[in-house]
Amino acid sequence: MEDLSQIRSDIDSIDSQIVDLFKRRMDCADRVAAYKRQKHLPVLDKSRERALLARRASEVPEDMRVYTEVLFQLLMEASRNRQTERLQTPSATAEAIQAALAQSPACFPRDAFVACQGVEGAYQQIACDRIFRHANISYFDTFDAVFRAVEEKYVDLGVLPIENSTAGSVNQVFDLMMRHNFHIVRTCRLKVDHNLLAKPGTGIEDIRHIYSHEQAINQCGDFLGQLKGVKVHACENTAVASKMVAESPRTDVAALASRSCAQIYGLDVLASSVQDQGNNYTRFACISRDLTIFPGADRSTFMLVVNHEPGALYKVLAKFYALDINIIKLESRPIPDRDFKFMFYFDIDCPAASPEFLTLVRSLEANCEEFRYLGSYSEVI
Secondary structure, three states, rough: OHHHHHHHHHHHHHHHHHHHHHHHHHHHHHHHHHHHHHHHHOOOOHHHHHHHHHHHOOOOOHHHHHHHHHHHHHHHHHHHHHHHHHHHHOOHHHHHHHHHHOOOOOOOOOOEEEEEEOOOHHHHHHHHHHHHHHHEEEOOOHHHHHHHHHHHHOOOEEEEEEEEEOEEEEEHHHHHHOOOOEEEEEEEEEOOOOEEEEEOOOOOOHHEEEEEEEHHHHHHHHHHHHOOOEEEEEOOOHHHHHHHHOOOOOEEEEEEEHHHHHHHHHOOEOOOOOOOOOEEEEEEEEEEEEEOOOOOOOOOEEEEEEEOOOOHHHHHHHHHHHOOEEEEEEEEEOOOOOOEEEEEEEEEEOOOOHHHHHHHHHHHHHOOOOEEEEEEEEEEE
């Protein structure tokens, strides 16, 4: 039997040769970029890449073909990224990001005129108070109205819930993202604590109807399942539910909401912290119409559509891997009225001012069927 140390020594020797060959290959990528610049050719040459993969796969045993294809796909992605850097491929988005970075304000605003959905006591309002020192809040009935208020510059900024640690993404907000123009300038994580609220003098045994937002209802499934003879109703948000209960002439109604709502609307807490999981957090996005990147922005969000063909998403993911950029979240949503088409949402961890970030943006914009940059920001925890 061979000695393991000798085998590892052989691997080290081979790896050194691979590094030398990789450097030579990337030097060739630089020369290719220079040629393409002179001839005004695109970075991507699909027919050549397809032929190269087929040729390399044919040169190895059957059981090694998949590994070989993966290796050369990654090599070609690294080569494309290198060429993109050298060519400085025109990108309207990259230029907008660079302009926003150059005009970056000194700090995030302490005061703002902000749009939120719901009424006083909603979790959006609590998140707004976390993001801003002093905010003048205008309340709207729907999430769509918040987007429109920002789009039409009726307000400076808007605050919207985008995902929950237990119930997942707020689907209505994600669907609206496809229809509105906006940029994320900050996010906030807020611990969510749901309580059963009712009018003073009402006992939990008296409750026959409970109102709350659908996300809160989903987050309190275990508690609600224990209540017999109770109907659960979804409404606009938890604060609206609390206000409805406070103003209702009935005494058999209750709301799932925050303790703040109990204080604001004069309700009693019949049961505390009734969510299924104690570490229940909701993430909120602060949005603006204009692209602004504040200091410390180390997260970014993209929306993109890839070609409907095998390996299309893998090729996109390879770009992140080749640039050593971490994907924090990846989610897909079907595009209405477009069969078998999905919008992919990416949250990534990468400073907006880093060179690899701009390389990624140029590459995605040039190679995706549709690409949209939603902003770079930091997160308040």
